[in-house]
Amino acid sequence: MTKANLNWVVLGPGAIGGLIAGALLEHGQSVSVLPRKNRTREINWQVTHKQFKADYSAPVITQPLAENTVFIISVKAFDVIQALQRITTLRGFNKAIPIIISHNGMVELPEPLKELNLHPLVTTHGAVRSRNENADLCIQHRGAGRSWLEVDPAVRNQPTDFDPGLVLQQAFPPLTLEQDLSQRRWLKFVINCVINPLTAVHQCANGELLKGSWQAQVYSLVAEAVAVANSQNVSLTTEECYKEVLLVAKETALNHSSMLQDIQQQRRTEINQLTGYLVNTGKTAGVATPTHQQLLNEFQQRYSG
Numbered sequence: 001m002t003k004a005n006l007n008w009v010v011l012g013p014g015a016i017g018g019l020i021a022g023a024l025l026e027h028g029q030s031v032s033v034l035p036r037k038n039r040t041r042e043i044n045w046q047v048t049h050k051q052f053k054a055d056y057s058a059p060v061i062t063q064p065l066a067e068n069t070v071f072i073i074s075v076k077a078f079d080v081i082q083a084l085q086r087i088t089t090l091r092g093f094n095k096a097i098p099i100i101i102s103h104n105g106m107v108e109l110p111e112p113l114k115e116l117n118l119h120p121l122v123t124t125h126g127a128v129r130s131r132n133e134n135a136d137l138c139i140q141h142r143g144a145g146r147s148w149l150e151v152d153p154a155v156r157n158q159p160t161d162f163d164p165g166l167v168l169q170q171a172f173p174p175l176t177l178e179q180d181l182s183q184r185r186w187l188k189f190v191i192n193c194v195i196n197p198l199t200a201v202h203q204c205a206n207g208e209l210l211k212g213s214w215q216a217q218v219y220s221l222v223a224e225a226v227a228v229a230n231s232q233n234v235s236l237t238t239e240e241c242y243k244e245v246l247l248v249a250k251e252t253a254l255n256h257s258s259m260l261q262d263i264q265q266q267r268r269t270e271i272n273q274l275t276g277y278l279v280n281t282g283k284t285a286g287v288a289t290p291t292h293q294q295l296l297n298e299f300q301q302r303y304s305g
Contacts, residue, residue: 006167007066009034010058010074011083013045015127016102017074018139020172022047022056027171032061034071034087045137064092070164071097074121077105077273084113098164100149104192104258105273106281119165120181122188123147124248126255143252146174150181186234190225190241191248193274193292194218196259200269201298203260207253210246218245220291228278231285263303271299 008031010021022045024031033043044057069092073083080103087093095116102121124145132138151165169175178184195206198218202208209218222242229236262269275296282289 005068006030006164007032007069008072009061009065009069009087010072011087012036012074013043013137013139014074015129015139016123016125017072018045018056018129018137019047019125019127019141020072020074020168021045021058022054022139023172024168025056025058026054027167029167029171031058033058034061034090043137045139048138048140050141061090063090065090065097066092069097071099072102073099074102076268077103077107077270078268080107081109081113084109084116088113088116100164100168104188104196105270106189106277107273120150120185121147122181122184124188126252128261142255146176147172148176148178148181148184151177151179183234183236186229186232186236187241187244189274189278190222190229190236191245193225193278194221194245195249196257197271197275197295197299199257200259200263200271201295201302203263205253206249206255206257209249210253217291218242221295224282224287224289224291225278227287228282228285228289231287232281269303271296275299 010017011034021031047054075083098117100119100121126143128140130138149165165177223238226236226238259269279289
């Protein structure tokens with residue numbers, strides 16, 4: 001199949017962004033980087049998989065933007081709005097440019113940003129970004145997962161070689177193209193609202209949550225989160241979400257959640273975009289979330305937000 005002549009621009013790259021960018025380069029795609037700080041003309045990074053290491057390099061983005069540009073933004077939830085606002089200021093940007101966006105938590109976008117050509121990406125891949133002793137960017141791929149990308153119905157039903165979703169499907173498998181990711185995004189949100197704050201407060205690996213002593217609290221957290229999801233016209237059940245939480249905890253048993261890693265590295269956490277968002281949405285919808293509120297209080301007492 002002929003490879004599409006697309007120009008992929010990856011923000012960062014962060015852990016997931018660097019993983020995807022490397023996969024696109026392996027697939028013969030044109031990739032450039034929009035760095036957080038414009039210091040160099042080229043960005044180098046290394047991805048470590050279980051069996052091998054791979055080194056990648058991509059130039060820093062040039063302006064005006066090239067034709068057939070596609071953005072990939074994989075950032076912390078609290079950086080989403082700033083990241084989107086930044087790319088809209090680039091010369092040559094227009095609202096039709098596809099923006100593939102992936103983040104934990106929920107973010108309420110300002111009206112102007114809702115008009116952008118956004119394509120949510122949900123992924124279960126586990127990756128950690130760090131720097132080695134030489135200050136080189138390193139990404140450790142800790143867990144292979146699956147991904148889902150929201151695309152327009154016409155694209156999903158009649159794909160062409162020049163559709164970003166189809167190219168990404170080939171370069172970064174397994175990836176499923178779907179018309180609406182609302183339910184899947186909420187499912188991941190529920191999982192994150194359980195595993196992230198619990199492991200951060202108790203400073204434990206994800207697998208700790210599989211123990212019997214945790215199940216009453218875990219189930220209560222799931223039930224409250226599902227009730228909030230249902231109030232937002234998202235069809236989830238407590239049983240299916242509870243099973244998913246336990247499955248993720250089992251599959252990532254030895255891993256530390258992203259929130260616990262942020263605590264350990266003294267970085268800002270996404271607690272406000274996870275538990276905070278859930279509690280506030282519940283209040284607005286008239287859905288009680290006392291177990292999440294208690295967990296949020298414990299988190300804030302321990303870490304002052």
